[in-house]
Amino acid sequence: MTTGSVGERIGAYRRRRGLSQAALAGLVGRSESWLSQVERGVRSVDRLSVLLDLAKVLRVEVEALTGQPWQYAPGGSPIVGDLAEVRRFFARYDSLLGVESGVEILPTDVGLRVEAAHRAYQAAQYERVVEQLPALLSSAEPLRWFGSGAVRREALVSYVNAYAMAAKLLTKMGAADLALLSADRAASAAVDAYSVEARGMAAYQVVCALLRADRAEDAERLAVQMAEAVQRESRPERPTVVSVAGALWLIAAVIAGRRTDRGEAWRRLDQADTLAAMLGQDGNYAWTAFGPTNVAIHRVSVAAELGDPAEAIRAADAVDPDRLPAGLNSRRAQVHLDLAWAHVQRKRDADALLHLMEAERTAPEMVRYNVMARELVREMLARQKKSKTSALHRLAVRAGVLD
Structure with missing residues (x-):
């Protein structure tokens, strides 16, 4: 991999492709002087979507330009870590081999462990969660076949929570293959759980994993369709459903911002605003952190995705982070x-x-x-x-x- 800053990497891969600065700049909708400043380190690539466009034109992965694993979900960031143990867990397939853990499963205990992992993740203690993830998933795996009737549905929701936790962390780390696998397991269990909240939670993680895998069109389609479906079930007396629908609209707004569709991005943010008003408070149902303040934060993020610093600064005036849980x-x-x-x-x-x-x-x-x-x-x-x-x-x- 080429060493140096992002600008130096862009310059090296541009020369490898035989492109002039004017040609590459034109292909990503920027000026030659802008690209010259980026390559010299005078300025940064000021939008995530432009970095993605540069990678496509240069025929390299985004990681080749950034020098680190890359994450496209909102609020996310890449993290370098050892995933060997996590990969070994996903490759075991104990259920196919008929291997049982031999340990009595108490769904309430698993639920508490999953809750602790979600809290650590939201506190940005990523390295801690990485270490705990294999053991956490091992304890949650038997829930897929636990009990019957209402007990089984509750166990399946806990299973979805565990794999949603794994998917968001793996997306954060840039492991697209494992993130998609984990999100898919959550989605399969969510269908069996007959829970609109679980389906929405799983869909959100599939969307994030698809974005990480550079499948933005598939991610956007799922985000919008699922947001519409969950919103139809939203009622003030169902705050978890409201929160999941709102979170889906927020990720859909970020995607629209990334492809510079300002009108659609704001429309989706307005949909989320409506749901936040229905919720009436800043909450954290289904680990979404959804509420009026998170919508306001996403208005800042979408303005950044659109490459509009003035709008981002204006939108930040409406944000009071102290109101978050x-x-x-x-x-x-x-x-x-x-x-x-x-x-x-x-x-x-x-x-x-x-x-x-x-x-x-x-x-x-x-x-x-x-x-x-x-x-x-x-x-x-x-x-x-x-x-x-x-x-x-x-x-x-x-x-x-x-x-």
């Missing part, structure tokens, strides 16, 4: 990451640094493994006079941008 560190940090991006685009590096530092204070692992956060730091370093004692330099070291 306790423990949602990744959601709190996301708005600061988006605002850091917006200020960097306007060359307000001091403001951007403050937001990056606040994001790091809130969720250190989220900043440490976030590709775009690292590129923002690189861009600011290129504009700053060299100093090994500045706050920006220290952040760059902590983020792994500098040794």
Whole structure:
């Protein structure tokens, strides 16, 4: 793999393809001067969709440009970790071999373990969850065939929760194959559980995994169709259903923003707003973190996807992260990451640094493994006079941008 910053990687792969800067810039809808600045490290690639377009034109994986696993779901970030144990778990297929764990399964105990994993994930403690994932899934696997009637349906919902947890983490880590496999297992069990909430939860994770696998059209179709289906079942007295429908509209809005369809992105955000008003509070039903504040955060994120820093800053005025339920560190940090991006685009590096530092204070692992956060730091370093004692330099070291 080519070494260096994202800009240097783009330049190397461009030359390998025999393209001029003018030709490559034209193919992704940008100017030659913009691409020149990116390759020289003067500025970053300012939209996720443009990075994806560059990878397609250069005929490489996005990881070849970023140098790290890449994640397309909202609020997500890549993380480097050892997945060997997780891969071994998914390759075992004990059920096909008739291998039983020999341990008595207590669904309530499994449910508590799954809840703890979800909380750790939402607190951006990704490395901790990676370590626990094989044991967690091993304990949840027998739930697929546990009990009968209402007991079985409850066990299946717990199984869906476990594999949804796995899918979101694996998507975060950039393991598209395992994420799709985990999300598919959740989807199969959700159908058997006869639960609209479980079906919606599983669908959301399938959407995120499809995005990670660069299948945006399939992801968008599923997100919109499932959002419409779950919304038809939404009632004020069913807050979990309302929250799942809202989460699906939010991911659908991000996808529309990524393909620069401003009108459709805002329409989907308005659908989510309607559901947030029905919910009437900031909640965390089905681990969605859905509510008015999360909708407001997504308005900032969608503006960033659209490449509109002014709109992102305006939208952030309506966000009060303190209204979110306790423990949602990744959601709190996301708005600061988006605002850091917006200020960097306007060359307000001091403001951007403050937001990056606040994001790091809130969720250190989220900043440490976030590709775009690292590129923002690189861009600011290129504009700053060299100093090994500045706050920006220290952040760059902590983020792994500098040794």
